[in-house]
Amino acid sequence: MSEQENRLLQCFASVFPGLSEDEIRQINAESNGEWDSLATVTLAAVVQEEFSLEIDPEILPQLDSFEAFRKYVLPYEPGNGAERHA
Amino acid sequence: MKLIDALKLVALPVEEDAPEKRVCLACGFTPLHLQTFLTASLKSQLPGHRVIVKNGLFGDLSGNVERFQSQKDAFDSLVVLIEWSDLDPRLGVRTLGGWHPSQMAEIVGSARQMAARLQKGIVEASRLVRVVVSMPTLPLPPLFTTMPIEASPAETELRHVVASLAAALVQEPGIRVVSGQSLNCRSTVEERYDVKSDVATGFPYQISHASVLAEILSELICDRPKKKGLITDLDDTLWSGILGEDGPDGISWHLDRHSQLHGLYQQFLASLAGAGVLIGVASKNDLVNVERAFERADLLISKNEIFPIEAHWSRKSESVERILKAWNVAPDSVVFIDDSPMEVAEVQAVYPEMVCKIFPKNDYAGTWKFLKDLRELFGKFVVTEDDAIRLQSIRESSAWREANGNSLEMAEEFLRTAEARVTIEPAQDWTEARAFELLNKTNQFNLNGRRLNQAEWSSFFQMPGSFVFTVSYKDKFGALGKVAVMMGQAAGERLTVTNWVLSCRAFSRRIEHQCVKYLFDAFGVNEIFFDFESTPRNAVLRTFLTELIGEQFQEKVSLSKEQFAAKAPRLFHTVEGIVHV
Numbered sequence: 001m002s003e004q005e006n007r008l009l010q011c012f013a014s015v016f017p018g019l020s021e022d023e024i025r026q027i028n029a030e031s032n033g034e035w036d037s038l039a040t041v042t043l044a045a046v047v048q049e050e051f052s053l054e055i056d057p058e059i060l061p062q063l064d065s066f067e068a069f070r071k072y073v074l075p076y077e078p079g080n081g082a083e084r085h086a
Numbered sequence: 087m088k089l090i091d092a093l094k095l096v097a098l099p100v101e102e103d104a105p106e107k108r109v110c111l112a113c114g115f116t117p118l119h120l121q122t123f124l125t126a127s128l129k130s131q132l133p134g135h136r137v138i139v140k141n142g143l144f145g146d147l148s149g150n151v152e153r154f155q156s157q158k159d160a161f162d163s164l165v166v167l168i169e170w171s172d173l174d175p176r177l178g179v180r181t182l183g184g185w186h187p188s189q190m191a192e193i194v195g196s197a198r199q200m201a202a203r204l205q206k207g208i209v210e211a212s213r214l215v216r217v218v219v220s221m222p223t224l225p226l227p228p229l230f231t232t233m234p235i236e237a238s239p240a241e242t243e244l245r246h247v248v249a250s251l252a253a254a255l256v257q258e259p260g261i262r263v264v265s266g267q268s269l270n271c272r273s274t275v276e277e278r279y280d281v282k283s284d285v286a287t288g289f290p291y292q293i294s295h296a297s298v299l300a301e302i303l304s305e306l307i308c309d310r311p312k313k314k315g316l317i318t319d320l321d322d323t324l325w326s327g328i329l330g331e332d333g334p335d336g337i338s339w340h341l342d343r344h345s346q347l348h349g350l351y352q353q354f355l356a357s358l359a360g361a362g363v364l365i366g367v368a369s370k371n372d373l374v375n376v377e378r379a380f381e382r383a384d385l386l387i388s389k390n391e392i393f394p395i396e397a398h399w400s401r402k403s404e405s406v407e408r409i410l411k412a413w414n415v416a417p418d419s420v421v422f423i424d425d426s427p428m429e430v431a432e433v434q435a436v437y438p439e440m441v442c443k444i445f446p447k448n449d450y451a452g453t454w455k456f457l458k459d460l461r462e463l464f465g466k467f468v469v470t471e472d473d474a475i476r477l478q479s480i481r482e483s484s485a486w487r488e489a490n491g492n493s494l495e496m497a498e499e500f501l502r503t504a505e506a507r508v509t510i511e512p513a514q515d516w517t518e519a520r521a522f523e524l525l526n527k528t529n530q531f532n533l534n535g536r537r538l539n540q541a542e543w544s545s546f547f548q549m550p551g552s553f554v555f556t557v558s559y560k561d562k563f564g565a566l567g568k569v570a571v572m573m574g575q576a577a578g579e580r581l582t583v584t585n586w587v588l589s590c591r592a593f594s595r596r597i598e599h600q601c602v603k604y605l606f607d608a609f610g611v612n613e614i615f616f617d618f619e620s621t622p623r624n625a626v627l628r629t630f631l632t633e634l635i636g637e638q639f640q641e642k643v644s645l646s647k648e649q650f651a652a653k654a655p656r657l658f659h660t661v662e663g664i665v666h667v
Contacts, residue, residue, distance in 0.1 A: 007608070010090065011090060014089075014090045014093035014094050014097070015093060015099035017094075018097075019094075038118070039119065040092070041287050041289075042089075042118070042122070043118070045089055045119055045293060046089050046090050048095065049088055049089050049090065049293055050088075050090055057286045
């Protein structure tokens, strides 16, 4: 696991305390009852601050899982194949 | 603080029976991260507490403040955050009510009306709990016709509305208003507003601004204990120059001698003394020289405002020890200042719990910061009459101790001839600042160490059967002012003292015995129950009760009238101002 991915895990852990690392990797807005609009905004703010990037509000609804955040925040990680949005 | 750290702090578990700090956060916007930061800041200031921060309805600040009355029992503090859009929504970006020049007078008028409404609600809430208010922190939008660098009449009037509101609120004893100047130092204006977040989520603050504002708010909510005394060096500290070499006329503190910083320090110390802070001197000098120096009429702090003066050639820590003894305060309540790093290190080594600072001589910016830092340590909202006489009463207490002597016979004779007068009277109401202060800062003669917040203090007066007495003392050596507070409840034959404190300045005068006698006489009861609990520092009260009861006890002890009559020493006070219950 890269240092970047670990930081992303820490971001999720701060918003969803009590979840294990595996649970965080599997988390998505649909399956987790605590992932509401407030959690989305908080998560976005934490990630923006930790990674010094700005998330476009238009993109926010699409960031509905750990995996989605990972692909958005860590575009240059092996296997992501996405371009950096920020 | 970063948001991720705040979230982690908020998520930290607390004990099941942890004391609670319940704060109502009233604002017109979505509190979002500010709520997180405020909870985190309070948790870091109040370790071991369960911190609960709840907010009201979005977009309705005045309603949230007014509704607080009906929820008062759920909170012990209220935080009111006012932004321009709360005074008139057109001063924000989330409504489109128009910025036409013809509307400016009407906007100012509605802001004025809303400010009056907020003032009424906030003042009413402050009768119930501690209220902390933040005036608008965000910039006004560009709605005026003038260039941004030029103040318009409407902008000036709006700022006047806000300033008038703040000026009215700070007059109230239960309200603290965030200092705009202090906020400006910690959060620059251009880095406060997040217009994207405001439009998208209704949260208008940059993360960094929310963090700083929350820290300030939590400091004002918690109101940490302030230092009680300052011990200062003289040469190159209180004045510029070495007294032993330059002589009393050669030392200086004025512009023409390039020693103005020492003059600023002197007037700062005089300001502290006026607010009840004890000022003492520890100097390696000949006492005769020091006394001649203090005769100079142009000193900005008078000799009367300083006690004691320790001027000799012994170690500074020995001087500090004697001063602490004269003041009867703990080292952690005192600040020591000297221009010599070696002297500071010597005192710090002996008193690690004391704040010891090097005087920044010849350092203009350093002195400016030094004085600000000192104000942080000693800052006081209310200056009471007792603050004004504190040093005098300690000086007189010192004379009292010297005259009192050590033998029992001498002590008895001394008390008999002291012409002591004790005045016991009901506290008028919850605004009695001195009584509230005594309850929350006295450690040694304290029945149980319980501190009261504003809500508990004000609601105590409403409880059936409750009583709050203040006790004042004076004798031929001078007045000590209000030195004790007794609180409790009377229900039929049962009288319970729930809180009782006596200032350490007033020990050895049998005032505590007079307090107990008064309770027996005034309430006509045969037994008094004391809610005693041991604390690390209240052994003196345990000893007092043990001597009267005649045996050791654990907690919550009772004392009968017979026990008191059998063990109490003779009381020589004249008791004045008794109000029968």
